[in-house]
Amino acid sequence: MSPEDKFALEEFKNSINMVEGLYEVSLPWKDYKKQLPTNLALSRKRLNSTIHKLKQTNKYLEIYDQIIKEQLSLGFIETVQEDLKLNNIHYLLHLPVIKDSTTTPIRIVFDASARMDKQAPSLNDCLYSGPSLTSHLTNLLLKFRLDPFAVSADISKAFLRVGLQPIDRDYTRFIWLKDPNNEKELQAYRFRSVLFGATCSPFLLQSTLQHHFETYPTSPEVSFLMTKFFVDNLIGSLSTTVSLYSLYKVAKEVLSDARMLLIEWISNDPTFNEMVTQEGDGTTEGSDLVKVLGLHWNYKTDHLSIKPLTFEETPLTKRLLLSNLSKVFDPYVLPPELQEQW
Incomplete structure (x- = not known):
């Protein structure tokens, strides 16, 4: 491990504790944590853009609001009052990712890499990623095929099941509408758990x-x-x-x-x-x-x-395909129909 990875792991071991049956951890901060800006103005600007995108389909705006309200009811986030007098505050930008799914058509993504300007750091800039503790993908796939009975399962909302200690929560604030039908009234929230999108979350x-x-x-x-x-x-x-x-x-x-x-x-x-x-x-x-x-x-x-790759055939995609093939194959072993284009 690098010295940074060792430091992040040691900080984790010193900070983890269980509160009412839930593990709570602290964020692995770098030294320039104090340079992290509040980011509220940029967050409000991005919120307007997100609302405009969601309002193109009213259903999506309601679903977005339902996701946030559900996270509030489950204790993953909590409401806070905006207080610009506090120094240890940072607001996260968030946006919708619309998926082709009947059960979860929208996923909320929090942008922990957004910067207020070129000089200001993002939240991810101020955090250590920490060492990777997962097995290599090849090893896992081989073990998945090794014995006769294969099995797979997922942890539901895994990152949100790890609590965030109160000292770090104000760095994970974000704003949303109090009422999806009223764009003027905003509500500030902050995470009580590890958010998906931070470089250290895995x-x-x-x-x-x-x-x-x-x-x-x-x-x-x-x-x-x-x-x-x-x-x-x-x-x-x-x-x-x-x-x-x-x-x-x-x-x-x-x-x-x-x-x-x-x-x-x-x-x-x-x-x-x-x-x-x-x-x-x-x-x-x-x-x-x-x-x-x-x-x-x-x-x-x-x-x-493997899911087949599909793409729209255009002159550009043909050129890209030939360019990539040239890095792998000798042109003389290409199929005849591609040799002519070559």
Whole structure:
């Protein structure tokens, strides 16, 4: 590890504690934390742009508001009063990412890399990223295919399940409408948990999970949990159905002790899938294909595949395609139809 990574890990170990069953951590700050600007004016300007984009479809504006209200009710964020007299305040910009999904058509993204100007640092500039504690993707994929019974699950709203200590919360403020039908009245919020978008968030989640697993006696199930997570995704394979069912039982119990929920369980064992569906923990994809580390996994046939790349054929895309092919192939081994264009 680099000296910066070692420092971030040491700071994490010194700061993590459990409050009412929830782990709380502090942000791994660099020395120039005090240079972080308030950012309120830029935040208000970006908010107007976000509202304008959302108002093009009224449904999206309401959904955006519902997401924020849901996070408030779940305790992931809290309301605050704007007080410009305080020095330790920073406002985050946020924007919608519209997805082709019937269940979650909008995701709110918080821009922790936004700067007020070229000289001012962003929140991410002031934070250490921390060391990566996840297994290599190749290793995880090989272990996913190693034994007969493959399994995958996700932690629901994983980053938000790690609390943020009060001393750092005012650096994660943001503003939104009190009422989606009234653009003049604004409400300030701040995060009570680790936000998705901060450069250190994956490190804080991984370190919290590792810390939590280390509090349990060694067992095959706990060892599996310690080595088979890629950020918030549990991915691996087991040799028997007995070990598969045992993992499900132990993992749910262990994660619930940290107020985390393991959902979207899926396996190539149909009996297991039926059981977790009855428990309410099965996948909601509604398809034979689920995503595993960027690949498509058909859990019924137990095949992995890559989603085909599609693009609009234009003179520009043809040139880009030929340019990239030239970096990989000798032009004389290209198909005849491409040799002529070459």
